[in-house]
Amino acid sequence: MKVFLYALSTCFYCQRTKKWLKENNVEFDYVDVDLQEGEEKQKLVDEVLALTGDAKFPVVKIGGKHVVGYNEEKFKELLY
Amino acid sequence: MSTSSRKEKFRKWYGEVVDKLGYRFSRDEELVEFLLEQEVQIEKKYGSPYCPCQAIIGDRARDMKIVCPCIPFHREQFDKMKRCWCGLFVRKDVPEHEESSLQQIP
Numbered sequence A: 001m002k003v004f005l006y007a008l009s010t011c012f013y014c015q016r017t018k019k020w021l022k023e024n025n026v027e028f029d030y031v032d033v034d035l036q037e038g039e040e041k042q043k044l045v046d047e048v049l050a051l052t053g054d055a056k057f058p059v060v061k062i063g064g065k066h067v068v069g070y071n072e073e074k075f076k077e078l079l080y
Numbered sequence B: 001m002s003t004s005s006r007k008e009k010f011r012k013w014y015g016e017v018v019d020k021l022g023y024r025f026s027r028d029e030e031l032v033e034f035l036l037e038q039e040v041q042i043e044k045k046y047g048s049p050y051c052p053c054q055a056i057i058g059d060r061a062r063d064m065k066i067v068c069p070c071i072p073f074h075r076e077q078f079d080k081m082k083r084c085w086c087g088l089f090v091r092k093d094v095p096e097h098e099e100s101s102l103q104q105i106p
Helices: A012-023 A038-052 A072-079 B003-020 B029-046 B060-066 B071-081
Strands: A003-007 A029-032 A059-062 A065-068 B023-025 B089-091
Touching: A003 A012, A003 A038, A012 A072, A012 B029, A038 A059, A038 A065, A059 A072, A065 A072, B003 B023, B003 B029, B060 B071, B071 B089
Parallel strands: A003 A029
Antiparallel strands: A003 A059, A059 A065, B023 B089
16 A cells, blocks of 8 residues: 655654654655755645645555544554 | 754743643653754744744745744644644643643644
8 A cells, every 4th residue: 555654854743653654664655845845845735735624744645545643543544 | 043042942932821821841852852943943944933743835824823832823623632733732731641642633
């Protein structure tokens, strides 16, 4: 299942999400939105706004669903 | 002003402000240090200490609502979570042993 993490490099729980995914051997791609520039950054912010209706991080896309915030139970629910 | 002295200014000022709102700093000192450090860098880059866990979207009226401490603008949600989104502040009525189990609820 494809897993993608929208993160901010400044966000404590985004770091924790990366750590949790690694520790649980989940293959994932991620982007630190705040480290992108110009149009690419705005495009990513717009994606998060469209997906979640807000711009709170972390956002984890798992298959066709997503989880906003660090929530191990919800990660497991969608992963397994 | 150096990063460490700005960080201490934030610590003092935020402490006073959030106390009146019924919140206190998280007791997770690693988290507090990390987030305050990020806020100093965010202020240097963008002019205000925006929340480190929410994106600036380019709409000034909305973006001003995520300047730390942003509790007054997200009162209902944060009161329900018993913490702010990034976890820097926790409601004063949360016992220390329950603090680590608080969840982010979107």
